[in-house]
Amino acid sequence: MSQDKIITIYDIAEKLKLSPSTISRGLQNNTAVNAKTKKKIFDTANEMGYRFNTFARNLRTQNTNTIGVIVPRLNSYFISAVLAGIEKVINGAGYNMLISQSLESSEKEVEYTKTMMHNRVDGLIVTLAADTTNFDHFLPFVKHHIPLLFVDRVIDDENYSKVVIDNSKSGYDATTHLIDQGCKRIVHITGNTLRNVYRDRKLGYEKALIDHGIPVDHELLFETDLTEVSALKSVVKILKMNPLPDGLFVSNDFCAAICLKKLKQAGIKIPEDMAIVGFNNDTTSRITDPALSTINYPGQEMGEAVATNLINCLSNKDISAKAQTIVLKSELIVRESSFRREHKPIKL
Amino acid sequence: MSQDKIITIYDIAEKLKLSPSTISRGLQNNTAVNAKTKKKIFDTANEMGYRFNTFARNLRTQNTNTIGVIVPRLNSYFISAVLAGIEKVINGAGYNMLISQSLESSEKEVEYTKTMMHNRVDGLIVTLAADTTNFDHFLPFVKHHIPLLFVDRVIDDENYSKVVIDNSKSGYDATTHLIDQGCKRIVHITGNTLRNVYRDRKLGYEKALIDHGIPVDHELLFETDLTEVSALKSVVKILKMNPLPDGLFVSNDFCAAICLKKLKQAGIKIPEDMAIVGFNNDTTSRITDPALSTINYPGQEMGEAVATNLINCLSNKDISAKAQTIVLKSELIVRESSFRREHKPIKL
C-alpha cells in the first residue's frame, strides 16, 4: 500500500539517489537520460504512485494545456452536440476543457472571459450570448496572441476565426422549398436578429420571397426568444390572422414542434393547410407527427472543426496564420410537415 | 493603451516602490495593508491590466478552485441539464469546471479520472459509464481525501456521497399506473441493468407486477442500449407478439417517443390499444402525439444538489463529514399516452 502523501519528483530523486533534474528529464523521456536510468525512474514513479503537478509544470512552461469554452447554455441539444465535438478533438490532442455558460447574459460572458484569461487557457472558443454588442472583453486575447475562435454565433469581423453554416442560404432554401410547395403567405419565427444566425436566416427568408415575387410582409415576421412560451404566443397570433398563413419557417426545431402540435390541435392540417419547416435537425424533429422538415445543422462537426482549427493554431508556431472562416454544409431535410408534392429539391 | 507584456505583482511592486508581498496582500484585501495603499494597488493593477496567475497561486496554496466532472456523454438532454445545474452552483461559488465525457467507455473513464487527479481538481463529480464494474480508479481520490461525489449513475456503496432519485419507486409508480389503466401485459424497455438507474427501475417494475398479482414474464423485458435503433428493433419484436402487449414502460423518453411513433404507424392506437410511459420528462415528451406520460427527472436540481454538497465538503474543514445519499423527488406525470380513465394517482 503506497503512502498517503503526494509524491513529487524530489521524493523519487531521493529514493533513487539522483537529482530532480534527471527525474524530470527521465519522465519526459529525454534522450539525455540513460535508458536503464529511465526505466528505473518510470518504475519507481509508478510504484510510488507519482502524478505530476500540473501547476508547477504550467507555471514553468507558461502553457496550460487547457482550452476555455464559453457557450450561452449547456442544456440545449445543439450546444451539447457542439461541445461533444470540441471535447472529442480537444481531449484527443491531450488538452482539457474548461466550460462556462453565459446563460445568454452579456455580463456573465464578460466575467467568464476574464476568468478564462486568469486561468491562462491556451485558447478560447466562444458562442456569443444573445445580447452581446460590445466585444472589448475579447481584446486581451488578441493582445496576448491567445487563439480566440467563434462557433455558430460569431462576431461579424474577418479578423476572427470562426466556424459557421451558411444561415442565409439555409433560410433561403427553407423558404424556397415552402414556396415550391405552393405557400404564398409564409410566417417566419426567429430569435434575436442581433446575432448573425437569426439575422442571416431572416435575410435568406426575405431574399427567397423577393426572388419569387412574393412581397415581404413585416406582419409575418415574429422576432421572439424561441422558447415554448413564445411558440404558444406565436400560434395564438397566427390563428387570429386573416387570411391564415399557409407556410411557417421557424428558426428552431423545438419551437417549430410546439407550433406544429398546437396548430394541429387547432384543427389546421399539416402540411395541407400549413407547411412547416424547422431548423437544427434536433432529435425532436423526427418525433413530431407529422415529422418535421428541417435544416440539418451539423453541431458535432462544427465543434470538431473549431477545435481542430484551434489545435492547429496552437501547434503551428506560425503566428502569422490568418483568421479564417469555415463554413460547414447545412442542408434542407424534407419530411412530412412540408411535403405536399414532388418538386425540385427533394431529399429524404 | 497598456503593454503587450503580462503584468505580474512584481511589475506593480516596482512601479509603486513596494514589495511584492504587500502587493499580494493588498490584492487579497488583507487587513494588514493600509487602506490607502490598498487603493493605490488596486488602481495600479487595473491600470496596468494585471491578471493573477492561477498556477502560481495554485502551486503555492495547493488548491485549484476547479471541480472535475466526468459524464458519459455531453449531448443528452438529461446530462446537459445536470451540467447546467452543476455549473450554476460551481461558478456561483467561484469555482471552475473541468469536463470530460467518457462516451460510455469504462476505459476512458479511468483515463479521465487520472487526468482529473493530475489537474489536482478540488473535487470530482461523476456519472458512471454504462460498463464500469471496477472502481479502483477512484481510490486515489479517497486516499487523498479529495471529495468524490456521484450523481444519477452511482456506485452502490454507502461510503460515497451521491445524488439520485428513487428509481425503484419511479419504476413502481410507472408500472402501477399502467396497471391502474387496465394494462395486463406490460413490456419494459430499459438500459444496461448493471447500472443502478436501470436495475432499480426494473426492480420497481417487477415489484409492481407482483404486488398486483401479475406474473413477471421475462419475455416482456427488453434490455437494450436505448438508442433509436434499439427502439425500432423493439417495436418489431413487440408487433410480432401474440397476444400483443397492452402497456409499455420505457426507461427513456426519446426511445419511448420513437416507439410511440412507430407503433402508431403500425396502426396501434395509443393509449387505447397500448398505453405508454417514458422516463425523464425530456422536452421530447411534450412533443409526441399523443403527449407522452413520463417520470419527471429533475436533472438541473440534481446537478445543483450534488454541486452544493461538494462545495459544502470543501468549505467545511470537517473531514469527518459522513458520506450522504441525497434522494430527490421524482414523480409520475400522466399525459395522453397512458391516460384511459380517471384513477388513483392522476397528475397533469
Place this chain on the structure above:
DNA sequence: ATAAAATATGCAACCGATTGCATATTTTAT
C-alpha cells in the same frame, strides 16, 4: 516622555517542475 500595543511593510523561503549551463563519466579516435 517613554513603554507597550497596534499597524504596516519587507525579507526570504516555498510550492514542484523545467532547463541552460557546467561538470563528470564513458566511449571513440588517434
Place this chain on the structure above:
DNA sequence: ATAAAATATGCAATCGGTTGCATATTTTAT
C-alpha cells in the same frame, strides 16, 4: 596512452504568487 567527442548527470535559477516571521512605523496608554 591520451586527446577529443559523446553521453549522462547535477547545479541552480526560474515561473509568479503566498505567507511566517522580523522589522519599521505609528498610535495609544501610562
